Amino acid sequence: MKITTLTKNTQLQKTLILRFAIVMLIYSISRIVFFAANYSMFQETTFGGFLIILLGGLRFDLSALLFINALYILSQLIPFKFRYKNGYQKFTNNWFLVTNAIFIAINSADIIYYRFILKRTTLSVIDNFAYETNLGKLFARFIFIDYWYVTLIFIGLVVFMVWLYRKTHVVGYSEQKPFVYYSSQFAIMLILIYFTVIGMRGGFTGTTRPITLNNAGRYVERPKEMALVLNTPFTIFKTLEQQSFKRVAFYNDEELESIYTPIHQPKPTQPFRKKNVIIFILESFGKEYFGTYNRDLDSGNYQGFTPFFDSLIQHSLSYKYSFANGWKSIDGIPSVVSSLPSLKGSYVLSNYSTNITPSLALALKKKGYQTAFFHGAPNGSMGFLAYTTVNGFDQYYGKTEYDNDDDYDGIWGIWDEEFFQFMAKKIDTFQEPFFSAIFSVSSHHPYIVPKKYKNKFPKGNLKMHQVIGYTDYALKKFFETAVKSDWYENTLFVFTADHQSKSQFKEYNTSLGNHAVPIIFFDPSGELLGHSTKVAQQIDIAPTILSYLNYDEPYFAFGNNLLSDSTNHFAIAHSGTHYSIAMNDYFLQFDGSKTTGFYNFKDDILIRNNLISKHLPEMDSISTIVKAFIQQYNNRMIDNKLRLDTEQE
Numbered sequence: 001m002k003i004t005t006l007t008k009n010t011q012l013q014k015t016l017i018l019r020f021a022i023v024m025l026i027y028s029i030s031r032i033v034f035f036a037a038n039y040s041m042f043q044e045t046t047f048g049g050f051l052i053i054l055l056g057g058l059r060f061d062l063s064a065l066l067f068i069n070a071l072y073i074l075s076q077l078i079p080f081k082f083r084y085k086n087g088y089q090k091f092t093n094n095w096f097l098v099t100n101a102i103f104i105a106i107n108s109a110d111i112i113y114y115r116f117i118l119k120r121t122t123l124s125v126i127d128n129f130a131y132e133t134n135l136g137k138l139f140a141r142f143i144f145i146d147y148w149y150v151t152l153i154f155i156g157l158v159v160f161m162v163w164l165y166r167k168t169h170v171v172g173y174s175e176q177k178p179f180v181y182y183s184s185q186f187a188i189m190l191i192l193i194y195f196t197v198i199g200m201r202g203g204f205t206g207t208t209r210p211i212t213l214n215n216a217g218r219y220v221e222r223p224k225e226m227a228l229v230l231n232t233p234f235t236i237f238k239t240l241e242q243q244s245f246k247r248v249a250f251y252n253d254e255e256l257e258s259i260y261t262p263i264h265q266p267k268p269t270q271p272f273r274k275k276n277v278i279i280f281i282l283e284s285f286g287k288e289y290f291g292t293y294n295r296d297l298d299s300g301n302y303q304g305f306t307p308f309f310d311s312l313i314q315h316s317l318s319y320k321y322s323f324a325n326g327w328k329s330i331d332g333i334p335s336v337v338s339s340l341p342s343l344k345g346s347y348v349l350s351n352y353s354t355n356i357t358p359s360l361a362l363a364l365k366k367k368g369y370q371t372a373f374f375h376g377a378p379n380g381s382m383g384f385l386a387y388t389t390v391n392g393f394d395q396y397y398g399k400t401e402y403d404n405d406d407d408y409d410g411i412w413g414i415w416d417e418e419f420f421q422f423m424a425k426k427i428d429t430f431q432e433p434f435f436s437a438i439f440s441v442s443s444h445h446p447y448i449v450p451k452k453y454k455n456k457f458p459k460g461n462l463k464m465h466q467v468i469g470y471t472d473y474a475l476k477k478f479f480e481t482a483v484k485s486d487w488y489e490n491t492l493f494v495f496t497a498d499h500q501s502k503s504q505f506k507e508y509n510t511s512l513g514n515h516a517v518p519i520i521f522f523d524p525s526g527e528l529l530g531h532s533t534k535v536a537q538q539i540d541i542a543p544t545i546l547s548y549l550n551y552d553e554p555y556f557a558f559g560n561n562l563l564s565d566s567t568n569h570f571a572i573a574h575s576g577t578h579y580s581i582a583m584n585d586y587f588l589q590f591d592g593s594k595t596t597g598f599y600n601f602k603d604d605i606l607i608r609n610n611l612i613s614k615h616l617p618e619m620d621s622i623s624t625i626v627k628a629f630i631q632q633y634n635n636r637m638i639d640n641k642l643r644l645d646t647e648q649e
Contacts, residue, residue, distance in 0.1 A: 012083060013188060015168050016076045020065065022164045023100050026157050027061040027231055028054060030107055033153055035228055037111045041118075041509050042225065044608065049221055053228045056219030059202055063211060064234035066200045068103050072096050077192055079185030089170050097165060101158045107232045108154040112147050115502060116445075117327045118514050119576045120213075120230045122239040122345065134378070138411065146446055212238055213577055222607075223578045223589060223597075224511055245344065245352075245634040250627040260568075260628035262339075262558045262636070263644070264543060268550035272367060274433035275523075276491040277360075277545055281332050281439045282471060284501035287322065287516040288508045289468045292531075297505055305458060305468045308476035309495075313520060317528035319536040319562070322519035323512070323571035323582060324499045326538075329439070330382050332498030335538035337361065337391060337437060339557035340642065343574040343633060348383055355640045358556040360542040361392030364435045366553070370394060372430070374423045374438035376402065377413035384439065393437075397426060409442065415450055416442040417474035424481045432487055439498070443471040464502050488524060492548065495520040496538055510607040511580060512587050515573050519562075521548075535582050536562055537571035556644050558633065570622075572629055581626045588622045592630070595623050 031054060035042060045053070066073070075083075075092050082088055110121050143151050202211030213235060216226035251259060287293050291304025292313045304310060325341035326332060334340040334347045338357045347353060361371040372395040373388040375381065379398035388396055399413050407418040414422070423438055430436075442449075447463035449456070449470040457469030482488050497517035503509050508516060519536045521528045521544070528548070539559030547561040560567045570583035579590040582601060589597035598612045598619045612619070636642055 012076060012170050013192060015170050016073065016192075018168050019096065019165060020062075020069075022161060022168075023065055023069075024058065024061055025164075026100075026104060026161050027065070027107070028057065029160075030104070030157060031057050031228060031231070034111050034114070038114060040503075041115075042228065043506060043509070044222065044606075045225055045228070049225070050228070052219050053225060056216065057229045057231070059211065060216065060230055060234045062199045063202050064103075064231055064237060065100075066196050067237050068099060068233060069096065070196070070200075072099070073192075073196055077189040079182050079189055084170060093165070097162060100161065103233045104157050104161070105154050106236070108150055108157070110232045111150050111153070112142070114227060118224065118227075119327065120227050120235040121232050122235050122576075134411065141411070141446060217577060217591070217596075222511065223575050223580075224514075226577055239345070245637050247638055248627075248631045248634050250631050256628055256631055259624055260632060262556055262632055264546075264555050264557055264561070266547065266551055266553070266555075268547075268552050270550045272550045272552055274367065274369075275549055276433050276487055277364070277369075277435045277494065277549075278427075278491060279336060279437040279494045279541070280475070280496070281336055281437065282495065282497045283329065283440045283443045284464065284499065285440075285443055285468065285471070285497035285518065286500035286503070286508065287497075287518050288500075288503055288505060288513075289465070290518060292318075293320070293518070294505075297507070305460060305465045306472040308472045308479075309518075309520075312479075312522060313531075315526065315529065316520050316522040317530050317532065318518065318520045319532050319534060321533065321571075321582065322496075322517060322536040323515040323573065324497065324517045324538055325515075325571070325573055327499055329498045332496075332538065333382075333384060333387055333439070336496060336541050337388070339539040339542040339559040341537075341539050341558060341572060341574075341633075343572075343579070343630075344576075348387055352637045352640070355637065356643050357391060358542075358643045359391035360545060361388075361435055361437075363392075363542075363546060363551065363553075363555055364433075365392050365394075367549075367551075368433065370430050370434040372397060372426070372434070372436045374398075374419070374426075374436065375413070376416070376419035376441045381413070382439075388437075397423070409448070409450075411446060412444055413441040415474075416440050416471045417450070417477055420474050420478035421481060424478055424485065427487065428485055430487075432490065434487075440471055440474075442474070443467045443501075461504050462502050483524075491524070492528075492545065493522040494541060494545065495522070496541060507605050510605075511575065511589070512582055512601050512607055513605075515571070515580075532562070534562060534569045535571050535584070536569065540569075554644055556642060558629075568625060570625060572626065579626055579630065581622060581629075583622045583625065584618065586618050586622055588619065588626065590623060590626050595619060598622075 035050060072092060072095060113121055202215065213230060216229035219229050220226055289304055290306045290309060291302065292310045294302050294304060324332065325335040326346065328346060330346050330348050331342040334342065338359050340347055340357055365371055371393045373393040374397045375384050377399055379385055379400045385396050402414050402419060402422055407414050409415055427434065427436060447467050449466060453470060457466045459466045496519050500514050500516055507513055519541065537559060539557065540562050543557040543559050544562040546555065547563050560569060562569065568583065570581050572579065572581045578596065581588050585600050585602045587599045587601040587607060588595055595612060597610050599607050599610060601607060
């Protein structure tokens, strides 16, 4: 592969192109590895479909690599003869290899991280981890213990790149008259820079807009396959500037308010009742892990890993079709506490994170409630301390307040069992009525339980199963303590998860199933019972609680009251490229301007039969709702109109 046979005065540029071909090859191999490692999530992808994905991915790889190597490209194109000196080439060679190795590592990390967020990593993940105080320990465990094989894959890719790179060489140049040499080299530089800009933009005409994450949709049959087309450096570069919402006007003001409004005007027939409220937001506690919800799985033999929950549900109001409004832990808090979904990225990491937001805590404080938030992780983790402080919580109890590292799991925080007990005892000191929310930590990677429970919980087919069983047991122990307390009988307990997690069954590896989380209301009085078939979502939790308490003041919430039969019940989310909404029997996908998918998710649980060509009347009615929701969400986010004047502190 030596370049000595090439024309000497263009061989440097030809070597540059050859080296780009090498890193393009590395990224294609990475895409194949990504697909193979996560095949269980892409079982519907055919061989022919994956070939199209591979070809489409080249466009995004080229764009990303041109951004990554822009300075290196310039260093090889500047029309000066010192480019050929050994010292210069050695320096730029090392620069090229080290820079690309770093981004290969970032791209390789998504082989695993995709399983947690179900999309390619964007810049927001850096802000997400910025709140963690134990990054060194976490990364060391990820790299050397839990996912050592990904580290080996990364090393193998880099070694392969270096091996191929060293087969390319830059040799001297042929002497020419200075005018001929510099003019020709300058012309070549301008031509290659022109094509470099075109490659960065992803198009070949002046009217082509630069490619974005959405453009991956042209190479796939299902939105989730866009993660196969994209690469992680590309998604990071395209989110360097936090995405701003665009004002939309699908409807005039009068039409909009008649279709959907986040302004709630309650008219209770009974006086406000000062029941205590405790919300459990359980880490990664997907609905797949419950036996009650999944009696038909595994040919009717599935038992699940939540025996306590399965017994509690028999005395609760639960929802067969209930969903999260986001992908990550930091999406769950605004959804549950503020009835504020995360669309187009996490709200708390967005440009609008300083907006004045509604809050269940603020609403209940107006009624004399003491409010507290519990999270067993190091204080400040996930940014929860900051968010809860500005949203009406009087106290925050974290690892610092627990003050006993003997019960620290060494990674995330205090074990759930001990921290739940801590919360129960702390609540004993509260004045009623109170509102408390707790975010658990133990049902998470690295999927370990306390040593005393080493063989107590079924391990199932996923590492996640054992820790789900542990947190379920921790809840059982919490209730054994709580039931003895004076406040227990006068308390409404609410349970949900921050997001779905790893799945064993294909029914939960769909665009809709990926969001399936429990929503459960338990009142020891027995007032709330049943297994509803309404579609429910996390942002419905706050308005449902306020309705149950007979809250009598106007309030702002993007969700709806699940106890009412007079409103449209739906669940909305955003995948990074598409909005999705489940309503009645149907699941609709919307790209911001038009419907791209329409399914009967109750009959077609695997979301395979796209009914868009049938143009059913339900498709129009649901698309009307999603457009109205987007208009309310975007415009109010831009205008900072997420709370009523009467809700101010």
